[in-house]
Amino acid sequence: xxxxxxxxxxxxxxxxxxxxxxxxxxxxxxxxxxxxxxxxxxxxxxxxxxxxxxxxxxxxxxxxxxxxxxxxxxxxxxxxxxxxxxxxxxxxxxxxxxxxxxxxxxxxxxxxxxxxxxxxxxxxxxxxxxxxxxxxxxxxxxxxxxxx
Numbered sequence: 433x434x435x436x437x438x439x440x441x442x443x444x445x446x447x448x449x450x451x452x453x454x455x456x457x458x459x460x461x462x463x464x465x466x467x468x469x470x471x472x473x474x475x476x477x478x479x480x481x482x483x484x485x486x487x488x489x490x491x492x493x494x495x496x497x498x499x500x501x502x503x504x505x506x507x508x509x510x511x512x513x514x515x516x517x518x519x520x521x522x523x524x525x526x527x528x529x530x531x532x533x534x535x536x537x538x539x540x541x542x543x544x545x546x547x548x549x550x551x552x553x554x555x556x557x558x559x560x561x562x563x564x565x566x567x568x569x570x571x572x573x574x575x576x577x578x579x580x
Contacts, residue, residue: 455496456499458503459495459496459499462495462512463492466512466557467488467492469543469547469549469553469557470488470491470492470516470557471484471485471488472546472547473516473520473539473542473543473547474487474488474516474520474523476542476546476547477520477523477524478520478523478524483523486523487519487520487522487523488516488519490519490523491512491515491516491518491519491520494515494519495512495515495516498511498515507559508559509556509557509558509559510558510559510560511559512559513557513558513559517536517539537568537571537572538572539558540554540558540565540568540569540572541569541572543557543558544569551565551566551569552565554569
């Protein structure tokens with residue numbers, strides 16, 4: 433991404449397919465921060481790297497369209513996560529998540545056990561607090577353990 437708003441801290445990352453050459457610095461930073469985690473999540477559902485990358489890119493394109501609206505919300509990260517989940521669901525033909533629900537327990541388990549994120553990192557990715565993530569992970573683990 434060539435960014436006219438970038439500081440002299442170093443070269444801006446290259447623009448990905450479908451990304452504008454001139455994007456707000458905040459959006460570029462958001463993409464750089466979340467792309468690896470989003471891609472890791474998408475690869476669980478879409479085993480081909482190119483399909484996962486396409487889903488993530490589509491999600492970022494939608495996030496870009498709604499960027500100003502997201503920034504004006506009380507939790508932009510949570511809304512962006514919902515966009516990603518919905519996009520991945522479209523690509524896998526899964527039932528899309530309901531927007532007003534908490535992140536699904538299976539998503540938290542995927543981010544923790546498969547992607548390898550700790551509860552604070554998951555909270556950062558999905559836009560919630562660490563205590564909520566830790567509690568939901570604990571309940572998921574107990575529920576799964578009781579089924580053995």
